[in-house]
Amino acid sequence: MSETPNDPAGSTHQFQTFANQAQSDKSSGPSMALIVGVVAVVAIVAVLVIGLMMM
Template sequence: MSQNPQDPAGTTQQFQRFQQGQSEKSGPNMGLIIGIVAVVAVVAILVIALVAIG
């Protein structure tokens, strides 16, 4: 059986295109961060309210 030779330059270019696509999407997701901060704030308010009542 013969194997098809792979062109290293072709695979490198494909990888670079893949990386460029990933780098555009990378970074912090601001919606997720704001959501987590909001949940933490609500939990903190509930804990403070329960401590004040008890």
């Protein structure tokens, strides 16, 4: 009986393709640090505007 050959290069290539897709999915959107930074800037500007309006 003949067995199908096990090609480790093929499975390695498939894994590398999977890993690259998973990494590109993570980097496709904005990072959490960027979102937190934008929210912080908006909050600071809002506090300054409200403070200036109360004077």
